[in-house]
Amino acid sequence: MTARNTANAESKVTEKVTDKVTEMRRASRPPEEPEASGPRSGLLGLIVPLGLVVLLACLPLLNLSLPGVLPGATYTPGTLHLLALAMVMAGVALSYHLLFGVAGLLSFGHALYFGMGAYGLGVVMDRLELALLPAALVIILAGVVMSLILGAVSLQVTGIPFAMVTLAFAQAGYVLVRKNPGGATGGEEGMRLPTDYVPDWLVGVADTRNVYWVALAALVAAFVIVTWVQRSRAGHVAEAVRENELRVRVLGMRPFAVKLAIFVAASVIASGMGMVHLLLNSGAVPHVMSAEFTISLLLMVVLGGVGSRWGAVAGAFVYVILSQRLAVFAQSSTIDDLPAVLRIPLSEPMFILGAVFILVVMFLPGGLAALGLRVRALFSRRAKAELAEGTPTPGELVQEDDQQP
Amino acid sequence: MNTVILLAVTGVGLGAIYFLVACGLSLIYGLMGVLNFAHGVFLTLGAFLGLEVAQRLGATTWAGFAVSLLVGALAGAVFAALTERILVQRLYNRHIEQVLVTVGLGLAAVALFDGIWGTDPRFPRGPSWLGQTSQIGGANIPNIVFLAILAAVAVLAGIVLFLKHTRYGMIIRAGVENRSMVQALGIDVRTAFTLVFTIGGAAAGVGGVLASHHFGYVSPMLGQTLLIFAFIVTVIGGLGSLIGAAVASVLVALLQQFANFYLWGTGDFAVVILLALVLLTRPSGLMGRTT
Numbered sequence: 051m052t053a054r055n056t057a058n059a060e061s062k063v064t065e066k067v068t069d070k071v072t073e074m075r076r077a078s079r080p081p082e083e084p085e086a087s088g089p090r091s092g093l094l095g096l097i098v099p100l101g102l103v104v105l106l107a108c109l110p111l112l113n114l115s116l117p118g119v120l121p122g123a124t125y126t127p128g129t130l131h132l133l134a135l136a137m138v139m140a141g142v143a144l145s146y147h148l149l150f151g152v153a154g155l156l157s158f159g160h161a162l163y164f165g166m167g168a169y170g171l172g173v174v175m176d177r178l179e180l181a182l183l184p185a186a187l188v189i190i191l192a193g194v195v196m197s198l199i200l201g202a203v204s205l206q207v208t209g210i211p212f213a214m215v216t217l218a219f220a221q222a223g224y225v226l227v228r229k230n231p232g233g234a235t236g237g238e239e240g241m242r243l244p245t246d247y248v249p250d251w252l253v254g255v256a257d258t259r260n261v262y263w264v265a266l267a268a269l270v271a272a273f274v275i276v277t278w279v280q281r282s283r284a285g286h287v288a289e290a291v292r293e294n295e296l297r298v299r300v301l302g303m304r305p306f307a308v309k310l311a312i313f314v315a316a317s318v319i320a321s322g323m324g325m326v327h328l329l330l331n332s333g334a335v336p337h338v339m340s341a342e343f344t345i346s347l348l349l350m351v352v353l354g355g356v357g358s359r360w361g362a363v364a365g366a367f368v369y370v371i372l373s374q375r376l377a378v379f380a381q382s383s384t385i386d387d388l389p390a391v392l393r394i395p396l397s398e399p400m401f402i403l404g405a406v407f408i409l410v411v412m413f414l415p416g417g418l419a420a421l422g423l424r425v426r427a428l429f430s431r432r433a434k435a436e437l438a439e440g441t442p443t444p445g446e447l448v449q450e451d452d453q454q455p
Numbered sequence: 456m457n458t459v460i461l462l463a464v465t466g467v468g469l470g471a472i473y474f475l476v477a478c479g480l481s482l483i484y485g486l487m488g489v490l491n492f493a494h495g496v497f498l499t500l501g502a503f504l505g506l507e508v509a510q511r512l513g514a515t516t517w518a519g520f521a522v523s524l525l526v527g528a529l530a531g532a533v534f535a536a537l538t539e540r541i542l543v544q545r546l547y548n549r550h551i552e553q554v555l556v557t558v559g560l561g562l563a564a565v566a567l568f569d570g571i572w573g574t575d576p577r578f579p580r581g582p583s584w585l586g587q588t589s590q591i592g593g594a595n596i597p598n599i600v601f602l603a604i605l606a607a608v609a610v611l612a613g614i615v616l617f618l619k620h621t622r623y624g625m626i627i628r629a630g631v632e633n634r635s636m637v638q639a640l641g642i643d644v645r646t647a648f649t650l651v652f653t654i655g656g657a658a659a660g661v662g663g664v665l666a667s668h669h670f671g672y673v674s675p676m677l678g679q680t681l682l683i684f685a686f687i688v689t690v691i692g693g694l695g696s697l698i699g700a701a702v703a704s705v706l707v708a709l710l711q712q713f714a715n716f717y718l719w720g721t722g723d724f725a726v727v728i729l730l731a732l733v734l735l736t737r738p739s740g741l742m743g744r745t746t
Contacts, residue, residue: 156551203731207738210490210554211694214686215734221683222727229720341683345558352555394570401570404563411555412545445551 099273106266109133110259119371121378127258131330132374134258134265138327140366141265141272143350145319147362148276150351151442152285153312154292156209158344159216162200162223163193163317165339167324169227172334173234175247182248186325190318197317201310217341224339240335243328252329261330268326269363272319276359279315288312349407355419357442364418373399416441461594462712468600470708471607472669475662476678476685477692477700478614479535479655485631485695486644486651488550489543493557494659494685495678496564497535501527501660502667502677503572506579514580524606524664531660532653539652544645561679568675576672585668603665610658611701618697623650631695687726691733693743703741 109124120129142164149155167189174185204215230237245253251260279285291298291305298305328334337343346369354365376399379385385397395401410417420441426433476498483491505523512519538560546552585602588595618624626647629637637644659678666681667673688707692699707726715722733740 156554203735206734210484210488210550211690211734211738213490213554214690215730217683218687218690218727218730222724225723341679342562345562348555348558349562395567398566398570400566401563404559404561404566408542408556408559408563411552411559412542415552443549443552444555445549 103266103270106133106137107263110262119375121374125259127255130258130262132371134262134330135327136367136370137262137265137269138323138330139347139350139370140363141269141323141326142320143347143354143362143366144269144272144276144359145316145323146347146351147356147359148279148312148316148319150348150444151357151362152280152292153288153309155205155309155313156213157204157216158213158341158348159204159218159220160316160320160347161339161341161343162216162220163197163320164324164327164343165220165223165227165334165336166193166196167321168328168334168338169235169241169324170321171325171328172241172244176244177234180247182252185247186322189321189325193318193321194314197314198310201313201317205306205309205313217344220339220341220344224336224341227334227339228336235334235336238336240333243332245332248329253332261326265326265330268323272323273359273363275315275319279312280359284308284311349403352444353407353410353417355417355421355441356444358417358419360422361417361419364422368418369403373403376402411444415443415445457592457594458716460592461596462716463709464591464594464596465600466709466712467705468597468603468669468708469712470705471600471603472662472666472681473684473688473708474607474701474704475610475658475665476681477688477704478610478697479651479658480682480685481689481692481695481697481700482614482627482631482651483655484689486627486634487543487553487648489553489557490686491557491652491655492554492682493538493560493564494655495680495682496561496568497531497538497656497659497678498663498666498681499565499568499673499675499678500534500663501531502579502663502673503568503577504530505660505664506577506667506673509579509581515582517582520581520585524661527660527664528657529660531663532657535652535656535659536649538656539649543652544648547645565675565679572673572675574675576674578672579667581668599665599668603669606661606665607701607704610661611697614654614658614697617654623647627651684726687730689740691730691740693740696740696742699740699742 110130112124114124115122121132122129124130124133142160146157146160149157149160170189170192171182171185174180174188175182178185178188180188200216200219204212204219207215227235228237229235235241243253251257252264287298287303287305287308291308295305324334324338327338350365350369351362352365353368354361354363380397380399385393388396414420416423423433423437423441427437476494479497480491480494483489483494505527508526509519509523512522514520514523538557542556542560543553546556581599585599586597588597589601590596618628623646626637626642626644627650629642630644630647634644662681663673663678666677670677684707688703689700691707692701692703707729710725710729711722713722714725718725737743
């Protein structure tokens, strides 16, 4: 028993030391380095994302099929809807990355702002009889005010208590939309998009490709804003606060203000994506404000690799497409013929995704980004050097509350 | 007056169920720094297995009910102990990863329950006494409320006695106080980790069976819904404080009941506002240590 304990204590000491070393290494990295992943070496760093956007923008005009991944050819409304959903989720996942990956804030209430965007836009159009764009502006303003107030309260605590408080606020929102105050949110059934106030080219099933382009534009905007915030002074300070809040304070900066700014930015992006989601699904259901929704964002970000923008996007695409494909797979005859022991778990997409998530957290803490880095390390020396420095894991990002001395 | 008594007693009963969930959460957080998102599924499993067993043994007999409570506790305890041993312990001291793993387990388990028992709620039957009411000061109180209060008090007393008078209890208390020091003294705290998970799981399992009778249904989401209130209770009570959790459970449930009745069904908001107020004035909770 004692031997085991000594080993334990020793491993703890080594862990502490390695922690310190990684911290020092991170601190000594040149300032343009923190975005440790994604293609970014000069020209290539611009061409690859641009090419990807152009390709995505052309998809509705092309007749490509990816059997097993997409439900049909790329010009069909079903496929476009799925891809647009993936892009909306990628945008929200990016905003969650801003909170979790950059500022180290583990929020369990991010769905509140997404849901506020979705429900808020519908309610404002319906009740104030505003057109789409003015209504969207109102919601963006409301998102700023709401996230300022709630963020200021939640940021009184850090670490796990922060997670709980944000969860509680989001829960209040969830209860509110389910209660259906004044018949505005439609309760459990959800709310329908008030189509009278939306331009015609965004409404019908045949117009799915227009909504698809809107979603693509929103995703690109989200990516640009997140990159900009991350590279701004606030982003750098937020990363510094994540690493060592005391040191930042000693330097005379105010961690609270910076964290609040990041919180507001992430919340507003989420609201924006929520509005696109409302257009895409022609309505909103209480699920978009639930804790499960936030948890699915967490899943995407961790699956893709925390601290990586491309990881968040990739994680969202994998998550959305996988959950849709698994649901189809669950209905298939291959599953029906299996014995109950196998059939029941395999016919529940969330079971499989949850299990994959557990495996990723336990055995591949760097997520898809780390996997990509490992592949690139085979070809590029630079990626190899990055790999040797270690990929960020979820635990490194979040400040531990000083509960245990 | 009758209404006030009714609301007060049923509020305490609801608080009892919150406490059965929150006590495990609070102990686990206090000792290990882990927010256990899978705690709700311990409860749901206890409720479902309790229901199944009661149906087989005769749901309306007291023996069947007693066995269902026992099975619920056992199911919760075993599930929790396995969770700790297989998933949480491997991520030794990596708290955020531990939280993420419990999040994943919560998702996967709820989906599995959906697959096994279906998404529709199921309605448990119990001894006829449970469905009846007793008069206190002119108010008709459902009998299940008394049972829930009794169970919560028993669990609280049991845990307090265990913590005060056994060697492992001492290790747990010391660990909550200062984990590194306990480890430095050469005591293996990992057994204590498994133990708090097991105790918490058992309490949640009992809570599950009682909650299924109290609310009149079991569904795969039952545990996760209660879990959110249990989180609020543990934050208000002070993370890691058992007595704090007990006080806060009753406080939160009473507030919820009264606000629901007198303030047009705004109980859930009142609770969130209370949480915000507590955090603004005492960030460490009512009985948390102010360090």
